[in-house]
Amino acid sequence: MNALQLNAVGKTFVMHLQGGLRLPVLRDVTFSVAPGECVALTGPSGAGKSSILKLIYGNYRCDTGQIAIQAGTETIDIATAAPREIIAVRHSTLGYVTQFLRAVPRVSALDIVAEPQIARGTKPDEARAQAATLLGRLNIPERLWSLPPATFSGGEQQRVNLARGLLPDHPVLLLDEPTASLDAKNRAVVIDMVRERKQRGAAIVTILHDDETRAAIADTLIDTTRFAA
């Protein structure tokens, strides 16, 4: 059974401020991801790779087709699900690591990482301990854990964001350029972490520009230019 199945997904943006300009971006996006499989989306910039991740996460509204996610014993179609169903799927099943951390004023790095785990029902102390372990593994110095990450370097922010996205054991994971601003040492850590998640059965869709990382974690490559609308 697939963890994630996209079927004939299409997306067109209508820009009302530009006189109703229609901007088709994707059509007939069809692929599936099995548990334990890592699919890498490839293609030049502007081919709609990030848009596909946003459609799966429900950030973008899906115009046509289905996006079926196996959530526990249920299958939820993100394209038609009610907002609160999507919120529930995000809690239980679907994780998304974006390229950039959306820092919240005054919230420490440790709490930013622990927060989704607490929302899923882990006790706050336990979630913070798990967050500390992960931040340590990603080489974020302990003196930074209690600080809000707004002033951290790009690479540090990305690692905080990765820790936040990877801590909950979501069975479906979307990773947008997870290693873009990381050095070789931290890239290796992320590769290990993603491999562990695959072994535990996570289905992963990722965008990776770095060939080495792609070779290390991706099982299947999907060229998104064939979905160009």
Place this chain on the structure above:
Amino acid sequence: MISAAEQPLLAASGLTKYYGAQLGCRDVSLDLYEGEVMAVVGESGSGKSTLLQLLSGQIEPGSGEVRYRTRDGQTTSLWEMSEPARRFLYRTDWGFVHQDPQRGLRMGISAGGNVGERLMAVGWRNYAQIRDAAADWLGRVEISQTRIDDTPRTYSGGMRQRLQIARNLVTSPRLIFMDEPTGGLDVSVQARLLDLLRRIVSDLRIAAIIVTHDLAVARLLSNRIMVMKDGVVIETGLTDQVLDDPQAPYTQLLVSSILPA
């Protein structure tokens, strides 16, 4: 995952209100479930504050109704309740945070008294317990215990707003209405208040309806959003979806009008 049997906490259907010939809001329907935070956004005159007053039973709709599920599991129409029953809701199950803290506080009594008053209204009588609970809540909204006996007149705007929040939350309401809770505050004070509200709604799993004209506030605090203009609903949905992929021309205009920081 989601129990199909779960009923909304608050359900509004066809809410319409005119002030004479002037439209307040027209035909607004929404369902709010336990633990959900919905933002109602729009510019001045969009009808969002009228909607909040209708939802919270402060004004009676011209047509349509608001139904609320009480703790005993019964769902009742607000205006079919008796006046005392409705008042009981305000004191126990609901909170209302006004933009202007002076409207939500008693300026002449101490901070501790402001918080304790809500507890006395639901039957608490033991002075020491009331004072302890008030002190605990002042701590949770980051007001020093040394200020417990001072009146809100001596407080800054941000402190007053935090005190108003403590006063509302001390009775563990299930639903809280907020009207521009960060309006009129300095940016640094806003950030502190937002962080506080964010933690409170997620820790207590409280349902909330937040009226704001600030899309950043909506994004930070809410999981669902309703966009209003000229008294009608323009667009609703998941907050990040509506803000990242707005469908309606007006929502696109709103989203594109924000200056990036």
